[in-house]
Amino acid sequence: MDAGTCLRAATPRAGAGHRTPQGFPPARVPAARLAAAQRPLALGLDSRRSTGPIRGAGGLKGLRCRKSSGTEKVHYSADEALILKQKAEDVLPYLNDRCVYLVGMMGSGKTTVGKIIAEVLGYSFFDSDKLVEHTVGIPSVAEIFQVHSEAFFRDNESEVLRDLSSMHRLIVATGGGAVIRPINWNYMKKGLTIWLDVPLDALARRIAAVGTASRPLLHQESGDPYTKAYAKLTALMEKRMDSYANADARVSLEGTFSTEFKTPLYIILVFIWMLYTTAKA
Numbered sequence: 632m633d634a635g636t637c638l639r640a641a642t643p644r645a646g647a648g649h650r651t652p653q654g655f656p657p658a659r660v661p662a663a664r665l666a667a668a669q670r671p672l673a674l675g676l677d678s679r680r681s682t683g684p685i686r687g688a689g690g691l692k693g694l695r696c697r698k699s700s701g702t703e704k705v706h707y708s709a710d711e712a713l714i715l716k717q718k719a720e721d722v723l724p725y726l727n728d729r730c731v732y733l734v735g736m737m738g739s740g741k742t743t744v745g746k747i748i749a750e751v752l753g754y755s756f757f758d759s760d761k762l763v764e765h766t767v768g769i770p771s772v773a774e775i776f777q778v779h780s781e782a783f784f785r786d787n788e789s790e791v792l793r794d795l796s797s798m799h800r801l802i803v804a805t806g807g808g809a810v811i812r813p814i815n816w817n818y819m820k821k822g823l824t825i826w827l828d829v830p831l832d833a834l835a836r837r838i839a840a841v842g843t844a845s846r847p848l849l850h851q852e853s854g855d856p857y858t859k860a861y862a863k864l865t866a867l868m869e870k871r872m873d874s875y876a877n878a879d880a881r882v883s884l885e886g887t888f889s890t891e892f893k894t895p896l897y898i899i900l901v902f903i904w905m906l907y908t909t910a911k912a
């Protein structure tokens with residue numbers, strides 16, 4: 632199924648659609664226009680590409696933009712890249728250099744979407760999990776849980792978010808559990824918070840596809856990874872639902888299995904549109 636047909640944007644609480652801002656057409660790209668596009672462009676998500684200096688680096692001083700995984704490229708046509716550029720230009724004045732925090736369950740796409748959004752907006756991307764790993768000096772979240780504890784990880788996660796909150800022009804992919812501590816909201820609310828809300832079965836499929844080793848809360852030695860992940864995600868979601876709903880806006884992928892990341896453009900356009908309406912409000 633085309634993810635684009637299922638993706639809709641909504642406010643966290645009301646769940647109602649947003650008004651379409653003037654001069655900001657619905658986030659659907661005419662098929663003919665896309666088909667006509669010939670020259671594929673790569674919007675680089677290259678971790679080796681350096682970004683500009685970060686203002687107010689606080690406790691993360693000296694740390695440059697670290698992108699969380701290797702080189703990933705999302706290819707857009709010339710037309711698509713142009714549309715994204717125009718939309719980014721519409722949004723940027725309203726963002727006013729504020730940071731954008733992506734919240735949502737494990738596997739909801741915070742890292743994937745965050746990197747693309749950062750690229751489109753010319754912002755720097757940070758993954759809070761990676762920053763915790765960096766500050767603790769342990770290369771994986773799973774190992775931090777193992778060597779120390781979840782509480783230790785959470786303390787460091789809060790410190791990272793506190794430090795990020797003094798910076799500007801960042802897209803931050805937070806860990807799925809960052810929302811559970813109220814203090815983290817104090818930090819994140821200095822910027823804009825967007826909840827990526829994805830159906831649990833889609834999350835479980837994505838996570839089962841990549842394995843649970845890097846996500847200690849879902850890791851099980853035995854059993855079917857999908858079933859186990861689904862059960863655990865369901866329990867976590869029940870506890871966290873109200874916390875996620877604190878976000879300024881919600882981007883929802885409903886009624887779709889959507890493991891095929893075939894239409895990133897649509898997701899990004901909806902995301903930018905959400906940023907536009909939220910930042911403008």
Ligand SMILES: Nc1ncnc2c1ncn2[C@@H]1O[C@H](COP(=O)(O)OP(=O)(O)O)[C@@H](O)[C@H]1O
Nearest residue numbers: 737738739740741742743837841889890891892
């Ligand atoms: N919209 C999407 N459709 C399908 N798969 C996706 C989508 N977004 C992310 N993924 C995949 O899901 C997995 C988890 O994504 P990731 O961005 O790491 O999530 P998070 O940072 O929220 O934990 C990755 O394998 C990624 O490729």
Ligand SMILES: O=C(O)C1=C[C@@H](OP(=O)(O)O)[C@@H](O)[C@H](O)C1
Nearest residue numbers: 736737738772806807808846847
């Ligand atoms: O949901 C959670 O509690 C967690 C999510 C993970 O981040 P992702 O959401 O990036 O997987 C990571 O912070 C840690 O494993 C705990």
